[in-house]
Amino acid sequence: MLTDIEIAQKADIKHIRDIAGKLGIPEDDLEYYGKYKAKLSEELIKRTENNNNGKLILVTAINPTPAGEGKTTVSVGLADSLSAAGKKTAVCLREPSLGPVFGIKGGAAGGGYSQVIPMEDINLHFTGDMHAITAANNLCCAMLDNHIQQGNTLTIDVRKILIKRCLDMNDRELRNIVAGLGGRVNGVPREDGFIITVASEVMAILCLAADIDDLKIRLGNILIAYNTDGDPVFAKDIKADGAMAALLKDAVKPNLVQTLEGTPAIMHGGPFANIAHGCNSVRATKLGLKLADYVVTEAGFGSDLGAEKFFDIKCRKAGLCPSAVVIVATVRALKYNGGVPKAELSKENTDALRKGIVNLGVHIDNMQNFGVPTVVAINRFAADTEAELEMIKEFCEQHNSEFAVAEMFMKGSEGGKDIAAKVIAATEKPSQLCLTYDDNASVKDKILAVAKKIYRADGVTYTTQALKALADIEKLDTANLPVCIAKTQYSLSDDPSKLGKPEGYSITVRDVRLSNGAGFIVVYTGDIMTMPGLPKVPAAEKIDVDSNGRITGLF
Numbered sequence: 001m002l003t004d005i006e007i008a009q010k011a012d013i014k015h016i017r018d019i020a021g022k023l024g025i026p027e028d029d030l031e032y033y034g035k036y037k038a039k040l041s042e043e044l045i046k047r048t049e050n051n052n053n054g055k056l057i058l059v060t061a062i063n064p065t066p067a068g069e070g071k072t073t074v075s076v077g078l079a080d081s082l083s084a085a086g087k088k089t090a091v092c093l094r095e096p097s098l099g100p101v102f103g104i105k106g107g108a109a110g111g112g113y114s115q116v117i118p119m120e121d122i123n124l125h126f127t128g129d130m131h132a133i134t135a136a137n138n139l140c141c142a143m144l145d146n147h148i149q150q151g152n153t154l155t156i157d158v159r160k161i162l163i164k165r166c167l168d169m170n171d172r173e174l175r176n177i178v179a180g181l182g183g184r185v186n187g188v189p190r191e192d193g194f195i196i197t198v199a200s201e202v203m204a205i206l207c208l209a210a211d212i213d214d215l216k217i218r219l220g221n222i223l224i225a226y227n228t229d230g231d232p233v234f235a236k237d238i239k240a241d242g243a244m245a246a247l248l249k250d251a252v253k254p255n256l257v258q259t260l261e262g263t264p265a266i267m268h269g270g271p272f273a274n275i276a277h278g279c280n281s282v283r284a285t286k287l288g289l290k291l292a293d294y295v296v297t298e299a300g301f302g303s304d305l306g307a308e309k310f311f312d313i314k315c316r317k318a319g320l321c322p323s324a325v326v327i328v329a330t331v332r333a334l335k336y337n338g339g340v341p342k343a344e345l346s347k348e349n350t351d352a353l354r355k356g357i358v359n360l361g362v363h364i365d366n367m368q369n370f371g372v373p374t375v376v377a378i379n380r381f382a383a384d385t386e387a388e389l390e391m392i393k394e395f396c397e398q399h400n401s402e403f404a405v406a407e408m409f410m411k412g413s414e415g416g417k418d419i420a421a422k423v424i425a426a427t428e429k430p431s432q433l434c435l436t437y438d439d440n441a442s443v444k445d446k447i448l449a450v451a452k453k454i455y456r457a458d459g460v461t462y463t464t465q466a467l468k469a470l471a472d473i474e475k476l477d478t479a480n481l482p483v484c485i486a487k488t489q490y491s492l493s494d495d496p497s498k499l500g501k502p503e504g505y506s507i508t509v510r511d512v513r514l515s516n517g518a519g520f521i522v523v524y525t526g527d528i529m530t531m532p533g534l535p536k537v538p539a540a541e542k543i544d545v546d547s548n549g550r551i552t553g554l555f
Contacts, residue, residue: 004111005554008119011260019258023090023291031253033127036118039253040266040287042212048290054088055427056289056320058372059298060307061328062363063337063490063499065345068105069330070379070409071298074416077114077408078326078377078423079296080261081416085424089263090292091116094280094300095130095255095270096123097198099170099532102540106555108270112409114416116257116265120551129206130168130197130270132251136219136244137202141165143240144224145180148188154233158190160226162513163235164530168197172533195530199275202244204518206252207269207281208317215252216245218517223476232476234516254284261413264292273300275486275530277309277520282318294427301489303327303363308454311370312436313482313520323427325367325374326419328406329360329392331384337499346383353388357395358501362492364399366454371434373426376403377419382410402426439480443470443512446483447523451507455492459506466524469512473521478514487525494526 002010016038017027031039059075072093079091093116096108107123109116116122125131141163148156167174174194180187197203201222209215220236227233235241254268268284271277278300279285288295299306307325315321331353332345338356340349360376367374376396378389389405396403402422407415437449444460451457462470473479487507490496494507511524534540543553 003555004115005119005552007113008115008117008260009550011117013117014258014262016256016258019262019264020256022262023088023264025291030256036257037121037127038256039127039250040256042253045283045287048287051290053289054293054295055323056285057294057296057324057326057423057427058307058310058322059296059326059328060303060367061301062333062360063302063304063492065333065336065342066104066490069328069333070111071328072108073110073112073114073409074326074328074377074379074406075296075298076110076116076259076265077406077413077416078420079263079265080114080259080413081408081420082294082296082424083261083263084413085420087424088293090266090288090295091259091263092266092280092284092288092295092297094298095126095267097130097196097270097272098124098168099196099198101554102534102538102543103170103532104535104539106539111555113260113412114408115260116267117260118257120554122257122267123554126267127255129251129255129268132247133200133202133206134166134168134197136247137163137166137197137200139247140222140224140235140240140244143238145187147238154237155227155229156225156233157228158188161190161192161224163222163224164193164195166195166197166200170196170532170534172531175529175531193531196272196532198270198272199530201515201518203269203271204276204515204520206248207271207277207279208314208518209252210282212245212249212252215248216241218519219244220517222517223514252283254281254287273306273309274489275528277313277484278306279310279314282314285320286318303367304454304492305487305489307367308436308450309484311433313484315433316435316482317519321431321433322372323431324423325370325372326423327360327363327367327374327376328379329376330379330381331388331392332381334360334392339499348385348388350387350391353391356500357392359492359499360392360395361399362456362501364396364401368401369434369453371432373429373431374401375419375422375426376401377406378403379406379409443473443479443483443521447485447509450483450485455507456501456503457493457505457507461506461508463508463510466509466512473512473514476514476516478516478521482520483523484515484520485523485525486528486530488528
């Protein structure tokens, strides 16, 4: 059996101008990064603004195992299946972060016979967007520290600096550091730390900005510190916004690549859903809707994270409304939610499946409560038994949800015929998006609404630090912003050990931060980390390149 990368390397990859032609994009609107990747021009975005919108299909999932449940694979395969059915289709995805690529989860380009290519380029440096975001963020940090070093006319309190440097890599050593050591010439000593690039506010801003002008305004509005009088200091106050925007002038343009079967794929932005809002850029999604009749997009991790933020942040701010939602479920993840250890997930265990399947029920109910037609995609793995698959099918019927087995990993578009037909039918039904909370609700009420309606918690408790941070945010008159809750992806709760459908618990909020430029309030729960660490055996150990530049070991 071929590996993912071997399948990708054997693909009949088309010149990107041919892929662009499927969406009616002229070659003049392509900014080439070699033969198989391109940036899409600002002129194309402006010229298509008045086109009719296609139908938007969101792909989300249940609470996953640490290895993921193939959400990108299903997204790509569904797009290929829609294309094979004669529909003008595009898939809009996030760009991979190097952290998971070299860590435990692997790449984010799909898998098997349902991938976006060139897979190696996409999973590594791609078109440099991640590096541009990292540079823009760290330029702001450098200018902030330089301002303090050069006299600190803004009287910035070094104990109240909010922005952190970032790096697109899992590196626990950098979570907490002391900077500025070595004497006066080397800066002012202070505690600092790094976050992963995909958790940075600059990443969120890139994904939510309407255009370069909006991007610059949002960058300037980043709350970077407080001064000694307790007043806010923004990036524009240290005159960092213009240079940051200059670094991002190309990164703000969406990227065009292709699937194994030649379906256009627009990949742009990559915020994590467990510590950010988990969706590709608004610009990419809106452009896809102007160019295609069906647009498949995904939101990170389970629907309690990615889909909730897709609706309550991205759709709320961008005026989007999906025509259908696809929930990816797997036998192995439901057994995992039923208490089966990772090493034993390949063994048939209907008792554990029966125990863990309640997790799927919560995700179905939540998506139906958003008012969007829902279809469950049972992503089939080789070890799944007919008895286990039948149990999931019966459960979906009991919950009045359409469903189909998805086998795109092994069969490509042929394995997605049934799910594509169900999704097409779902998009013909009425879709009336109902958000979780009102803009004018208090921050606490918004958090409580998500905790009760989505996580099914009894309530919310706050640490002293969180209450103090909330009070500071309320002084800035930003309470009308949506909330972006950072929590574990492995449970509906804030405790990764509480699997299935936890009951009788409260969510603990340990800190709250204002992402003023992005336009939301980040709420940190449990032990969620903004800088992940590598596992005991990192995926990086298996990645290599030969003397001809051929990469192996990526998955």
